[in-house]
Structures are given as C-alpha cells and as structure tokens.
Amino acid sequence: MKLSDVDTPAVLIDVDRVEANLQRFQRYANGHRLAVRPHIKTHKLPRFAKRQIELGAVGITCQKLGEAEVMADAGITDIFLPYNIVGHAKLDRLVALNARIKIAVTADSDVAIHGLAEAFKNSTKPLVVLIECDTGMGRCGVQTPDEALALAKLVDGSDGLSFAGFMTFPKTGSIAQTEAFLSLAKKMARDAGLDPRIISNGGSPDMWRAHEVTSATEHRPGTYIYLDRFQVSKGVGTWDDCALTVLATVVSRPTENRAVIDAGSKALTSDTLGLEGFGRITDYPDAVITSLSEEHGVIDLGACASKPKVGDRLRVIPNHCCVVSNLFDEVILISGDEIIESARVAARGRVD
C-alpha cells in the first residue's frame, strides 16, 4: 500500500524520527548518568517500549494498570506505575502483576498505603513503593518533605511493602523548586535510616534540563518519542523532529479562506495546552485550525499564499500527540513517504 492509498483520517508515525528522538535523549541521559524510564502513554506500542529498553532505558513507565498488563504480556519485565492504586479490583490485579514482573507504584496518602499494605501483607514478594511529591504541579503528591518522610516511614514499616524513594511530575519550568523538594526529602529519608535509592523525575518539556535536578536518579520522558506542537513551542525539538502526524483530507472549501478537513476532535482532540489553534499543518504553516467538532476541523487560510482544494491531503502535527494515540486502533508506521506496516495500538483504551 502507498501513502496515497491510506484512508483518512489516519495516524502516521515516522520511525526514523522515532529512532532519532529516542537515541538523542538516551545519549543525553547517559552523559549525565541519569537513568531513563520512558512513559509509554505516548505511543502505547510494545515494539517501541522494547526499543526504548534496547537503547538503554532501565524499564518503562505506565499510567494505568491496564497499560502495564499489556506491556507485561508483551514481555516487558520492569514497570513503574506512578499512581495511587486504590480499590479491591485494582489491588488484586496489582498483586498478580507484581508476582509476574518487577513493578513499583507510588502513593501519596496513608489511606492508599494502608490499602497497598493490606493487599500485599501475605505476599512473598514485597511491593516497591515510592512516595509521590507535589513539587509545584498541583496534582497528586504530598505537599512537603515532612509529609514525604512520614509516608516513607509508613511504607517502610508495612509488611509486604518496600520503600524505594520519591517521585514527582514537575510543573514545567520549576527546576529549582523540584530539586529543593526532592533533595530535602532524600536527605531527611537518609537521615532517618531509610534508603531512597530512586528519585524519579518526569516530563518532556524540561527534559534537556533534567540533569539540573541533581537529586534525581531517573527521568521519565513520554512525549519525547514523537514530539508535538506543544513540545516544539517549548523548544524541546523542531518541526522536523515531530514523528506523529495526522493525515487528513480537505472535504470542504466553503469560502475563500475556510477549509474543512476530516480530522476533528475525534482525531486531534480538543487539547490546546494553552496554544492557539489545534495543530500545525505541515504544508500550510500559516493556516490556523480554529475550531474542531467531532469529525470536522475548520481551518482559516487567510494568511496562506496558496490554499488547498477539496480532495487535497494534509498532514497535521497535533498539539498533544499522547491523546491522539489513544483515539486510533492502529497507526501506520512510515519511513519518509514509504509505508512500513500498520501497528495495532495495543494499550489504547486501557482506561483502568
């Protein structure tokens, strides 16, 4: 099959760019003696998880138990799940997963830790737990190093659990704040006789400054594999590094300056991440995707010298590639303009 025969909308993944992106960050991390533990939420493909490990990653990160189960089934043996696992159904699945592979989770409350301890109290293999720290993101995580230490001690004192360190998903741009929190938590844990051997930092936007968080032992980049419009806006890479594009067809040209493509929020998602518009059209960089409904993307061509016509096919770099991966049952792997094969997005839709 040729690219011109692919029906739209479709997700194209340029494997050469994937490989370059993976190698580039792995090299950087190696240079700084920082472990890489990629977040697979971006690609949800076992083949890329395996490639990340081949290139030197110490394991992978998943956000959902269901994603971890898919990756374990595919042969991945070291997974970090930086999430509070709450409720009997999930705890039972976590016990089963921990028996099969090396797994670690996070917790940020005594309630969550008590749940883990109860589930693992009779386990022959303890569950590895890191304490999640809110270093500025305003999402999950304890608010102070004092709280972090208290929960670390709670984990350490629980049969069936093994304390391993601290984790954060930082606010973009908050390097100093992140380092201050983590280094103090680490010192306090050591002073208390604990072994915070893993300090896990994350995120792609600040990944080229990951080494500035000197207390961190590992970094969890996700989007770095594909990059997207948001990451380029943050200077993480260039347009030519973006590996994921949505292929779409112009289905309507109702006015001089309006085009409508067959990629709407079901293909590009409504994520703006603070940007204006919903993606960058590679051949028409001055075009603005002004609004999306589910199956329509409305484009303002007012600033474009040349304009596409009905039937033309466009490639769009989305604002946020991770959420796009979750909308397609399969993606098409390409090298330049050559199709290699299509790949089922194995961990798509793993909601729980």
Add this chain to the structure above:
Amino acid sequence: MKLSDVDTPAVLIDVDRVEANLQRFQRYANGHRLAVRPHIKTHKLPRFAKRQIELGAVGITCQKLGEAEVMADAGITDIFLPYNIVGHAKLDRLVALNARIKIAVTADSDVAIHGLAEAFKNSTKPLVVLIECDTGMGRCGVQTPDEALALAKLVDGSDGLSFAGFMTFPKTGSIAQTEAFLSLAKKMARDAGLDPRIISNGGSPDMWRAHEVTSATEHRPGTYIYLDRFQVSKGVGTWDDCALTVLATVVSRPTENRAVIDAGSKALTSDTLGLEGFGRITDYPDAVITSLSEEHGVIDLGACASKPKVGDRLRVIPNHCCVVSNLFDEVILISGDEIIESARVAARGRVD
C-alpha cells in the same frame, strides 16, 4: 456484579433515562409532524439505534462511513450520512453500502459532486444526495441559497445521483436565520422544477424549537439520548435527565480543598464547550473540576460543605457526552443502581 464492584473509570448509562429522553423528543416531533432521524454519534450502540427506530424515528444519522457500516451490519436499513464523501477508498465503500441499504449523503461543492457522480455513474441504484447549507455554523456548507440551487441542479443532472433536498447543522440560537436560508433554497429548488422533499435540520441545543424551522421535514438530534452538562446549560433538560455518567474514584486528597480522581482527559475529554470546568460531580455539585491531565482530574472542593475522601467513588456528568462514548470500549447499562449488562460500543473508533 454490583455497581460497587465496577472498576473505575467507567461509563454508566441509565437506560430508564435513555428511554424517557427518546420518548420525550419523539412525542414532541410527532406533535409537530416532524420526522426524527437521530444522530448515533452520541451512543454508537446498535441497540439504541434500533430502539430509536422502534419509537418512530425514520432512520438514523451517522457521521462516518465506518459508523454507517457498523449500523448496517447490525440491521439498520436507512442511514443519512451528512458528510462530503471524498476520495476513492471512501467512494468504493459508499457504493457497496448503497447497494445494501437505503443511504443518503450530503455534498457542498462541485468537486465532491463530481466525485460522487463518477463513482455512481454505473450504479443501478442512484445515490441520494442533499446539499449541505451553512446557515450560520461556519463549518461546511454552501453560503447562499443561490449556491445551493446551483449544486442541486448539478446533482439532478448527474447520472447515478438523485437530488433529495437540503441539510444544515445550524448554529445554536439561529432559528430565524436557518429558516430563512432553508425556506428560500426550498422555494428556489421547487421553482426550478426540482423536488427538495427532505429538508434536514439538526442539533440538540435548540431541539425544543425545531418546529420553528417550518421548512424542515426532519430533525437530527444526537445528544438528546443522554444529555450532558452543556445541554443542561442550554436548558434542553435537567440534571435528572442526564443518562450518561462517568464513575470515578478519588485517588488523592493532597490538600484541604483538592481532590484528584482517576478520570482525566482520557475519560472526560478536554471539551469545555465554553463551560468552566470539566463536568458536574453529582454528589458534590459545588465542586469544580478545574483541570484534567490524561489520567487525573483535579477538583477544587473549596465551595463544598462536605468533602470526599480517598477511595470514595463519584459520578460525573461530562461536559460533552458524545466524545466520552468514543473513549470507552464498553459502557455499563444500569437501571437506578442496578447493573443490567455491559455493552460493547460497536461504532467506537470508526475514524474513517
């Protein structure tokens, strides 16, 4: 299985509310002699499409060929696809579908019509085509009744195509404008000797005023089956009419006024539709879902008298239910607090 055993996040569909919502609009439309042609993008479930027809709908509306194929496979025999079908791959599928069931499409350009005519020129069964009119929405559609007439004539003069009328997806609140456009296009077509027998109007926000568009012969409501936070904000129904909720678990309570649930943009979507926040929590109506990342929903409990704790389960009425249906492989049908069964969302992810 009990509701308390359902793992989260999960989509719950209250079938009693579904039935009441469907009957209510069908009664209204019957009273106004307006045909109902529900848009199945909201539910993507053959069982509900069949029920809509049992209650009096003349057929269904799908937005994608893939959705129509799923519904045809399930036994639905009358489908309207209000979309420009462009490109060989889709045209071939449309020819095959037209041979199996009664199908109609829209077009809004000579390019699209030429494509249809070429694909159907040797068909023994002509393809029914309506002209899409932009009556204010600013998406697809011809801009004037004059253009509508010109394309109607082009369809009428094309072997293999059969002109049937005009279609619009109106801008919310633009009743008079919509009626003015459609009634003029209808008159001009009749005066030209054409038979615009179908005038198809759409949308749920203004559905209780559908009869005011007197030229319309049919209405295509979609969201009316479930309703959601946006529809309630528009007065289409009440919170007690909302049939779709996302069941989520509180996984973190990092601060006095912050809770985090395990439903993020992968469950609720980033659609705001102009609303503040990302959904209404039924038991905590004063809570505000302030931000979503893929697997986290961050909630501000500042205005709440009582506050949920880690492990509590909440039900969220999303801003936009249609996009939620597209994110889950299955939904759980309930009656009150009793689970009936889970249903596979057969037309989910039909991107093309």
